[in-house]
Every structure is written in structure tokens, then in C-alpha cells.
Amino acid sequence: xxxxxxxxxxxxxxTAPAQRPPGLLRSVLSNQHVLLLVALAILxxxxxxxxxxxxxxxxxxxLLTNFASLILLAVGETFVIVSGGIDLSVGATCGFxxxxxxxxxxxxxxxxxxxxxVLIVGTIICAAIGIGIGLVNAALxxxxxxxxxxxxLATLGAASGLSLVLSGGVPIGSDSAAxxxxxxxxxxxxxxxxxxFAIVVISWLYLHLSRYGRYTYAVGSNAFAARAxxxxxxxxLTSVYVLSGLLAGLTGMVFYIRLGAGAPTSGDGFELIxxxxxxxxxxxxxxxxxxxTGTILGALILTVVTSGLIxxxxxxxxxxxxxxxxxxxxxxxQALRVLGRRQS
Amino acid sequence: MTGERQPLxxxxxxxxxxxxxxxxxxxxxxxxxxxxxxxxxDNGAGKSTLVKVLSGVHNPDAGQLLLxxxxxxxxxxxxxxxxxxxxxxxDAGLAEDLTIGSNVFLGRxxxxxxxxxxxxxxxxxDMEREALADLERVGITVPPSKRxxxxxxxxxxxxxxxxxxxxxxxxxxxxxxxxNHLGARQAVEVLSVIRAAKDxxxxxxxxxxxxxxxxxxxxxxxxxxxxxxxxDAATSQFDAESLLGTITGLxxxx
Numbered sequence: 001x002x003x004x005x006x007x008x009x010x011x012x013x014x015t016a017p018a019q020r021p022p023g024l025l026r027s028v029l030s031n032q033h034v035l036l037l038v039a040l041a042i043l044x045x046x047x048x049x050x051x052x053x054x055x056x057x058x059x060x061x062x063l064l065t066n067f068a069s070l071i072l073l074a075v076g077e078t079f080v081i082v083s084g085g086i087d088l089s090v091g092a093t094c095g096f097x098x099x100x101x102x103x104x105x106x107x108x109x110x111x112x113x114x115x116x117x118v119l120i121v122g123t124i125i126c127a128a129i130g131i132g133i134g135l136v137n138a139a140l141x142x143x144x145x146x147x148x149x150x151x152x153l154a155t156l157g158a159a160s161g162l163s164l165v166l167s168g169g170v171p172i173g174s175d176s177a178a179x180x181x182x183x184x185x186x187x188x189x190x191x192x193x194x195x196x197f198a199i200v201v202i203s204w205l206y207l208h209l210s211r212y213g214r215y216t217y218a219v220g221s222n223a224f225a226a227r228a229x230x231x232x233x234x235x236x237l238t239s240v241y242v243l244s245g246l247l248a249g250l251t252g253m254v255f256y257i258r259l260g261a262g263a264p265t266s267g268d269g270f271e272l273i274x275x276x277x278x279x280x281x282x283x284x285x286x287x288x289x290x291x292x293t294g295t296i297l298g299a300l301i302l303t304v305v306t307s308g309l310i311x312x313x314x315x316x317x318x319x320x321x322x323x324x325x326x327x328x329x330x331x332x333x334q335a336l337r338v339l340g341r342r343q344s
Numbered sequence: 345m346t347g348e349r350q351p352l353x354x355x356x357x358x359x360x361x362x363x364x365x366x367x368x369x370x371x372x373x374x375x376x377x378x379x380x381x382x383x384x385x386d387n388g389a390g391k392s393t394l395v396k397v398l399s400g401v402h403n404p405d406a407g408q409l410l411l412x413x414x415x416x417x418x419x420x421x422x423x424x425x426x427x428x429x430x431x432x433x434x435d436a437g438l439a440e441d442l443t444i445g446s447n448v449f450l451g452r453x454x455x456x457x458x459x460x461x462x463x464x465x466x467x468x469x470d471m472e473r474e475a476l477a478d479l480e481r482v483g484i485t486v487p488p489s490k491r492x493x494x495x496x497x498x499x500x501x502x503x504x505x506x507x508x509x510x511x512x513x514x515x516x517x518x519x520x521x522x523x524n525h526l527g528a529r530q531a532v533e534v535l536s537v538i539r540a541a542k543d544x545x546x547x548x549x550x551x552x553x554x555x556x557x558x559x560x561x562x563x564x565x566x567x568x569x570x571x572x573x574x575x576d577a578a579t580s581q582f583d584a585e586s587l588l589g590t591i592t593g594l595x596x597x598x
Binding site for chain 1: 399401420421422425426431433435436437438439440441442446450451452453455463464465466468
């Protein structure tokens with residue numbers, strides 16, 4: 001296939017590999033990021049063509065809010081997947097954190113406390129719950145010896161059930177007072193989005209340039225080699241699931257601000273969309289491979305597709321189908337590229 | 345001969361069981377400075393288990409480990425690395441998705457100077473450059489590149505892994521099957537790298553199934569069979585045939 005000549009041949013045992021300089025066009029086409037950017041541009045152009053409202057300030061603000069609801073989960077999931085695991089509990093964590101924080105925030109709002117105090121308390125509660133669930137995940141893996149899939153499936157069930165028990169199945173704090181909390185924006189940028197954006201940038205710096213990120217890749221690439229090199233693998237994995245839980249908890253706060261309430265089912269199924277963003281972004285489910293910029297592009301594409309369908313008056317029931325098509329297309333593209341590399 | 349010298353690294357009466365399976369039984373081995381000790385035995389004789397006990401991956405069920413005459417209780421490979429013992433594991437390899445430099449510095453990354461370093465950011469360019477220099481110093485040349493280890497050939501990967509162990513070792517190097525996956529010429533290079541390490545006064549434990557390599561590079565050979573030491577003698581006392589006979593047990597020697 002066309003891409004195959006770009007990639008290196010494994011060198012004969014004792015010579016330096018002879019590397020053919022790749023053609024510019026080929027190297028561009030074989031780069032997942034470039035392909036994702038092209039896909040994103042085409043999608044934006046298409047939806048704008050369908051309805052120019054798509055690029056208006058209010059619609060961009062909606063888009064960014066939707067993006068903010070997804071990206072933190074996807075960032076946490078990226079760390080987890082790069083480390084060689086999976087975290088299914090993030091969606092449920094986000095709903096559970098939102099419900100618990102909503103109870104506290106409702107009391108504060110009723111006591112006429114300042115908006116800042118309400119937001120700070122809510123954020124701290126959400127963060128604490130996320131960290132707690134991350135610790136439970138890590139404990140189930142380290143002590144009960146569950147694999148990540150099963151451990152986080154268990155916490156998914158527990159968190160999702162507890163939010164229903166606590167809330168009685170109805171959104172908490174849904175009244176006019178709560179609705180405007182934290183919803184301010186500068187131009188098309190909601191404050192909340194700016195905070196989320198800062199977290200994403202810091203996460204990128206740490207995943208790609210710091211010791212913490214290096215260990216995450218090392219553990220996901222070869223856990224025994226990492227341990228043999230003196231890395232405390234268990235402690236590192238614990239921190240990765242705590243980080244994922246923390247970001248999921250904070251997403252609970254994003255949902256609260258978006259809905260003006262802590263809805264028990266608000267995060268349901270979001271773990272799969274977050275994983276989809278990561279996979280579309282080219283992060284390998286086997287661990288050790290991928291870039292956070294890929295995840296960001298993946299989350300942007302999913303946000304644009306789902307928001308675009310709404311604007312185009314397509315029934316929201318089609319959302320899942322659209323997400324599914326995105327995953328299949330991206331994953332197959334990646335598989336074809338890997339295959340091309342092997343055959344070269 | 346070596347009786348009055350203090351061993352650099354010594355294992356005394358080590359027992360190790362996996363579940364009900366006896367992997368090591370009353371194994372005693374000493375390694376002296378500037379010595380290459382061959383560790384041979386058939387599959388399942390306990391060679392790799394002994395390496396993992398010596399490197400701190402596994403705790404022995406019984407017995408003592410003494411480094412420089414001081415008894416040590418390793419909690420993890422991290423402890424042995426700190427103490428100057430480097431290990432090449434047969435089944436560990438490298439973190440293949442990382443670059444050569446990242447692998448050579450894995451677990452002891454260089455931080456950037458100043459505040460950024462305190463925040464955990466890494467001096468990646470320095471590490472890539474120094475890694476190649478370190479490998480070259482111990483006699484291993486790899487192409488300078490930012491590619492990941494997964495893009496190197498099997499021989500090059502093995503060379504990087506050996507070079508990393510030798511470049512960092514301050515006292516002892518444990519090499520489990522270092523000449524596996526290597527072509528003839530590369531194997532010869534590895535043997536000369538091991539001799540250079542020995543000349544610097546390091547102690548080397550060399551495990552191999554390739555008996556000619558063992559006879560070429562080692563000073564002394566310990567033969568393990570079914571978890572027990574059955575022979576511990578100077579290499580000069582063996583030839584290929586008698587060594588093979590001792591390993592298989594077909595040639596019983598006192």
C-alpha cells in the first residue's frame with residue numbers, strides 16, 4: 001500500500017538501518033493528527049454549510065461547553081490507557097460527584113452564600129469524590145487483584161447506583177437560583193471552558209515532558225521493564241487512576257454548571273465516549289503509545305459531530321450511531337497503517 | 345585462591361519456592377570483584393530465579409544475601425539498583441515505546457535545571473545525547489535517532505539493554521542470556537564488552553545456554569540442576585563436553 005514505504009524496515013542485525021527519506025505527501029497522509037485535523041475541518045465546513053448558525057458566538061459557546069464536558073474525562077482516560085489500563089468508572093463518577101456536590105451547593109444557595117463560595121465548595125467535593133473513587137479502583141487492583149476492566153466496572157456500578165439512591169433518581173438543586181451558577185463567559189468562551197482548557201494544557205505538559213508522563217508510558221509499554229528499572233509500578237498506577245477519578249469528579253462540576261443541577265444519570269455512558277475520543281486520537285489500547293493532542297482532536301471531532309447533528313435537526317437518537325461510525329473509521333485507519341508498516 | 349578475599353556479592357543457602365514447586369534449594373554462590381562467573385543449567389534449573397533473587401525482584405524464602413560483606417534485604421529492584429547492582433533480565437527487555445535515551449535513563453531520569461526540574465520536567469535532549477555517549481563508552485554503538493526501541497532490530501535492542509546495565513553498574517552486573525537473539529558478530533562484541541567491565545573491577549554473573557560463550561568469557565562456572573548447585577569450579581577445569589555432561593547430569597562429578 002501507498003503508506004508502507006514511509007516506515008522503517010527493521011534493520012539487519014548489525015548494520016545501522018538505512019532510512020529512506022519519506023515523501024512529504026506520504027508522511028502527511030500517514031500522520032494520524034493531520035488526518036484528524038482534515039476530518040475536523042471537513043466536518044466544520046459541512047455543518048457550517050448546512051446552517052451558518054454553527055459558527056455563531058452562542059453556538060460556539062455551546063460547542064465549547066459540550067467539549068468541556070467530554071475532554072477532562074478523555075484526558076484522564078488517556079493517562080489510564082497509555083499506562084496500559086482502562087477506566088470504565090469515569091462516567092458514573094461524574095454523575096455521583098455531581099449529585100453529592102449538588103446537595104451541598106443547594107444548601108449554600110438557600111443560605112444565600114456567594115456564588116464563588118458555592119462554586120469552590122462544589123468543586124472541592126467533586127474533586128474529593130473523584131479522588132476517592134480512583135483510590136477504590138487502585139485498591140481493587142492492587143489488593144483484590146482485579147484487572148482494570150473489572151475493578152472499574154465494579155465502581156461504575158457502585159457509583160451509578162449510589163447516585164440514584166442518594167438523589168431518588170431526580171436531579172438535585174434544579175431551580176432558578178442554581179441555573180446561572182458559574183455560567184459566565186468572555187466572548188464565546190465560558191469561564192468553565194477556560195479552566196478546563198488550562199487543566200488540559202497542564203496535563204499535556206506532564207504527560208509528554210515530565211517524569212510522571214515518562215513513567216506512565218514506561219509502565220504501559222512494559223510493566224516488568226519499568227519495575228526492573230526501579231519504578232514503583234503499583235504506586236504509579238494508583239496515581240494514574242486517582243488522576244482519572246479526579247478529572248471525572250471535576251467533570252461532575254462541569255455537568256452541574258451546564259445543567260444547573262446534579263443529575264444522577266448525567267454521566268451515564270460518557271466513559272465510552274471518552275474512550276472513543278482517545279481511540280480516535282490514535283492512542284493504543286495496548287498502552288504505551290499515543291499523544292494527548294490526538295485525544296483532544298478526537299474529542300473535538302465527537303463534539304462537532306454530535307452538536308452538528310443537533311443543529312442539522314437530526315434526531316439526537318442518531319448520536320450514538322454517529323459516534324460509532326467515527327470510532328470504526330478511526331480505528332480501521334489506524335489498523336491499516338500498522339498493517340502497512342508491518343508489510344513494508 | 346580466592347579464599348581470603350571478600351566476595352563482592354554473595355548468596356548463602358538460598359531457598360525459593362513457587363507455590364509447591366522448589367525453584368532453588370540451599371543455593372550458595374559468591375562473586376568476586378573483577379570476576380566473570382558463569383551460571384549454567386538446563387531449562388528449569390533455577391538460573392533465572394536466582395537472578396531475580398539477586399536483583400531484588402523476588403525475596404528468597406530462606407538464606408542470606410551479602411553485598412560487600414554486609415547482609416542486605418532487598419525490597420524491590422529499586423534497592424539493588426541504588427546499591428550498584430544492575431540486571432539484564434531475560435524476559436524484561438526494554439520499554440519498547442520509548443526512545444533509546446529514555447530507556448537508558450529509565451528510572452533515573454535527568455531533570456531540567458531550576459524550577460522546571462523541581463516540577464518534574466525532564467532534560468530530554470541531554471539524556472538522548474548522554475545515553476549514546478554512555479553506550480559508546482562501554483563499547484556499544486547505536487545509530488543516533490529519536491526513534492522508539494520498537495523500531496530497532498532485535499540485536500540492537502539487546503545491545504541497548506546490555507549497554508544500559510553495564511553503563512550504570514557500579515559493583516555487580518547480572519546478565520541473563522545476554523547473547524540470545526544476537527548474530528555471531530554481535531555476540532563476540534558483547535563478550536568483549538563483558539571483559540571490559542571485568543577489567544574495571546566489576547563482578548559479572550553471566551547466564552547462557554551457549555556453552556562456547558561461557559567457556560570463552562567466564563573465570564568460574566556454577567552449574568545448577570533442579571534448583572541445586574551441583575558444581576562450582578574454575579572454567580579451566582571444563583571443556584565443552586564435560587560442561588554439557590555436568591549440566592545434564594550424564595557426567596557425575598564429585
